Amino acid sequence: MRIQQISAHYPNWQAVGGWRPRLWQIVVRVESDTGVVGYGYGGGGEASLPIVNGHFRELLMGRGLESVDDIAAIWDDLYFASIPYGRRGVGVMALSGVDLALWDLLGKATGRPVYDLLGGLARPQVRAYASGGDPEWFAQMGFTACKFSHKWTGDPAEYERDYDRAVASAEAARQHLGDEALVMADCYLSWDAAVAEEMGRRLAPYNLYWFEDILTPDLLAEQAAVRPRIKPVLLAGGEHEFTQYGFGEIARANALDIWQPDVTWCGGVTATLRIIELAKQNGARVVLHRGGEVWGLHIIAAGLCDNLGELVLGHRDASQENLWLGAPQAVDGHLAVSDAPGFGVQIDERRMG
Numbered sequence: 001m002r003i004q005q006i007s008a009h010y011p012n013w014q015a016v017g018g019w020r021p022r023l024w025q026i027v028v029r030v031e032s033d034t035g036v037v038g039y040g041y042g043g044g045g046e047a048s049l050p051i052v053n054g055h056f057r058e059l060l061m062g063r064g065l066e067s068v069d070d071i072a073a074i075w076d077d078l079y080f081a082s083i084p085y086g087r088r089g090v091g092v093m094a095l096s097g098v099d100l101a102l103w104d105l106l107g108k109a110t111g112r113p114v115y116d117l118l119g120g121l122a123r124p125q126v127r128a129y130a131s132g133g134d135p136e137w138f139a140q141m142g143f144t145a146c147k148f149s150h151k152w153t154g155d156p157a158e159y160e161r162d163y164d165r166a167v168a169s170a171e172a173a174r175q176h177l178g179d180e181a182l183v184m185a186d187c188y189l190s191w192d193a194a195v196a197e198e199m200g201r202r203l204a205p206y207n208l209y210w211f212e213d214i215l216t217p218d219l220l221a222e223q224a225a226v227r228p229r230i231k232p233v234l235l236a237g238g239e240h241e242f243t244q245y246g247f248g249e250i251a252r253a254n255a256l257d258i259w260q261p262d263v264t265w266c267g268g269v270t271a272t273l274r275i276i277e278l279a280k281q282n283g284a285r286v287v288l289h290r291g292g293e294v295w296g297l298h299i300i301a302a303g304l305c306d307n308l309g310e311l312v313l314g315h316r317d318a319s320q321e322n323l324w325l326g327a328p329q330a331v332d333g334h335l336a337v338s339d340a341p342g343f344g345v346q347i348d349e350r351r352m353g
């Protein structure tokens with residue numbers, strides 16, 4: 001088949017609901033000359049639309065697509081062509097949407113789910129973890145893993161209260177999910193090395209699995225220095241890193257125990273597979289950012305990285321996103337990937353924008 005149409009869209013986020021509008025996700029639609037349509041999820045907001053609708057469309061129109069290798073070749077061509085303005089950030093977020101749409105398209109054209117294109121179903125049940133601040137609710141739903149967020153205020157007068165809030169969150173998670181559960185903390189770039197070390201001491205009784213994003217992604221040497229000082233807690237990060245080249249810097253710095261590429265930002269499935277390969281070579285683990293969403297879920301279900309898929313749920317009263325229809329819901333803390341072709345979801349066209 002050949003690529004006949006390609007377009008990027010910015011959804012009507014007010015109608016979609018949920019917490020996602022601030023993430024600026026975009027939708028990419030690719031149609032083949034055989035009438036098959038694939039959809040992908042990318043990033044970069046309205047800034048990435050002209051990259052897809054202009055430059056990438058010029059490069060893709062009429063291009064043949066028959067195999068996973070063809071998708072990889074397209075990825076390389078688009079990445080190379082966008083080097084002057086891309087490499088990281090919006091350019092790669094736009095490329096992610098295209099890549100995912102091509103995987104969806106190939107799956108639908110061949111009648112195969114994406115996990116099958118990736119080698120087959122290794123995990124019919126993927127363990128999910130809930131991100132948010134409502135561990136009582138998470139426990140009621142049957143989750144055995146959760147992650148709370150903690151923001152360091154930076155206010156010296158709040159110094160002790162900042163630590164106390166983290167301890168209270170860890171305590172609540174253990175109280176509701178029990179001693180065997182995985183409990184993680186995400187500080188979204190708000191700690192520093194000294195805070196991470198002190199958190200390691202104060203949270204030790206709660207046996208946390210990882211600390212996430214303790215510093216900005218540019219401070220790799222600093223993160224490498226912290227790693228041994230917070231053991232046995234693991235250091236996680238990478239949701240704001242891009243492609244196998246960006247993760248190569250993390251590898252060279254030996255900065256993280258757990259890499260967390262976001263499939264819809266880091267360059268799609270194609271880049272994520274290369275990142276996973278690099279992680280293997282460097283002894284790092286990969287736990288996909290938002291991996292409980294279908295874009296990462298197929299990779300986990302194919303058994304290619306750690307068996308842990310994130311669902312960002314927030315609080316029981318928070319509205320949930322409703323852009324993609326047919327996405328698997330967690331049952332007893334696990335997700336069963338759909339065997340429908342492609343990623344197995346349909347977009348709600350009314351919210352497409």
Ligand SMILES: [Mg+2]
Pocket residue numbers: 186188212213239
């Ligand atoms: Mg995070």
